[in-house]
Amino acid sequence: MTDWRQEFAEEARSERPDLARLCLLVGAVADPALTQVDLDLAEVELDRLAGLVPYGTRGAEAWVAALSDLLGRREGFQGIGADYQRLESSLLHEVLKRRRGLPILLSVVWIEVARRAGAPVYGLGLPGHFVVGFGDPADLRLADPFAGGRPMTGEDAELIVTSATGEALDPSMLRPATAPSIVLRILNNIRAWASSRPERSDVALWAVELSLLLPSHPARLRYERAELLVQRGDFLTGAAEMEAYAKVMDAVEPSAAEAIRRRAKAARALLN
Numbered sequence: 001m002t003d004w005r006q007e008f009a010e011e012a013r014s015e016r017p018d019l020a021r022l023c024l025l026v027g028a029v030a031d032p033a034l035t036q037v038d039l040d041l042a043e044v045e046l047d048r049l050a051g052l053v054p055y056g057t058r059g060a061e062a063w064v065a066a067l068s069d070l071l072g073r074r075e076g077f078q079g080i081g082a083d084y085q086r087l088e089s090s091l092l093h094e095v096l097k098r099r100r101g102l103p104i105l106l107s108v109v110w111i112e113v114a115r116r117a118g119a120p121v122y123g124l125g126l127p128g129h130f131v132v133g134f135g136d137p138a139d140l141r142l143a144d145p146f147a148g149g150r151p152m153t154g155e156d157a158e159l160i161v162t163s164a165t166g167e168a169l170d171p172s173m174l175r176p177a178t179a180p181s182i183v184l185r186i187l188n189n190i191r192a193w194a195s196s197r198p199e200r201s202d203v204a205l206w207a208v209e210l211s212l213l214l215p216s217h218p219a220r221l222r223y224e225r226a227e228l229l230v231q232r233g234d235f236l237t238g239a240a241e242m243e244a245y246a247k248v249m250d251a252v253e254p255s256a257a258e259a260i261r262r263r264a265k266a267a268r269a270l271l272n
Contacts, residue, residue, distance in 0.1 A: 001038065004028040007119065007212040014181055019179040020046060020112045023092035023105070026186065030208050032089055042093045046109070049075065050116030061151075063119045063148030067110055068149030077187075079146040087203065088189050104130035104186055106145035120175035125185055126157060128164025130177075135177055180214050185190055186212045190226075201231050221247065223260065230267045239267040 006024040011017055049071070057066045071077045076099040079089075079105045083101055088094035092108060095101035101109075107123050110132045114121035121134065124131050131152060134141045141151035161169040175183075187207045194204035205228045211217050212225065223245045229238030241266035249257035 002028075003022075004042060005210070005213065012183070012214050014152055017110060017179040019182060022091065022179060022183045023108055023186065026183065026210060027091040029092045030087070030190075030203070031093075034093065038093060038206060045096050046112045047116060049109075049113045051114065053117035053119075057117070057119070058142035060120075060133075060139065063114065063121070063134040064149070064151050067114055068151070071110060071145070072148030073111065073123050077101075077109055077145060078148040079103060079106055085193075087193055087200075090186055090193065099186045102130075102189060103144070103146040104189065105184065107132050108182065108186075110143070110149075113130075123182055124157075124163070124174065124260075125177045125181065126160050126173055129160045130182075130185070131157070131160075133176070137174060140174070150185060180216060182212055184214055184217060200230075201228055205232065217247065219245075222248075226264075230270070235267045235270045239264040242267065 008029065011021050011025065020043060021039075024042055026036045028039060031065065047184075051073075052070055054066050057063055076222075077095075078099070079101060083089040088098065089101045090105060092105060095105045095109060098099075105123075107130045111121050111123050114132070114134070120135050122133050122137060124133050124137075124180050129144075129146070131142050131144050134143070139156060140152075141156040144150045144152055144158060157174075160168045161167070161173060162185075166241055189211055190207040192205050194200045194207065197203075205225065206220055208225045208228060211221050222241065226238045226241035226245060229241065230234075246257040246260040246264070249260060
């Protein structure tokens, strides 16, 4: 039986992590029924779509127009509000089937199709909304895959940031996203989906565990995993991990470390 988590870890820590492969491996962990054939078929679909991009497309605006026509209009990739309520909206193989998904997953489709077709494409993780860009990032030639590929200006990007944060757009927000950072954001979305559904703590747990396999991740995820283990009845393992995290916190926030130790003690007491 294939160890999808091990494959995810190896891909995430490779010299040049493959975005599509990482996203498909997330799907394989989410759905035990998936096989390597299913993942291969998803890659074939991305290749097929890339083959439909007009040959000889040049220039950022031309790429936006070509991808918008192909993916947004002809193939029907776009999003609606209800997509935020579906776990499938965060799984690449499902998005390729349904032609629906969250902004970041639709952006992954755009990035992977455009990259295969030779476009200078990148992902841009604005606060509250993920979009794609073409050409020189300084020129802000953007498109919104969630809206079917609607072209965006720098002013549009500023409006998204202001609406999400109440603050002005900071230049640091315009750095092209790396594959691991995109996958971490996808896993964050999955964790957020599961957090409002206590009966799906299994989903929250594997999303945290995959996040911890990425080369860069928030240290607090270790505590979140411990909490989930306790929630799911694995009191001893959860308590032990809380205590290990408390040791890390001792040098940073001693008061927080002590609170975590008290939480670990309470978790152990649930065995009595």
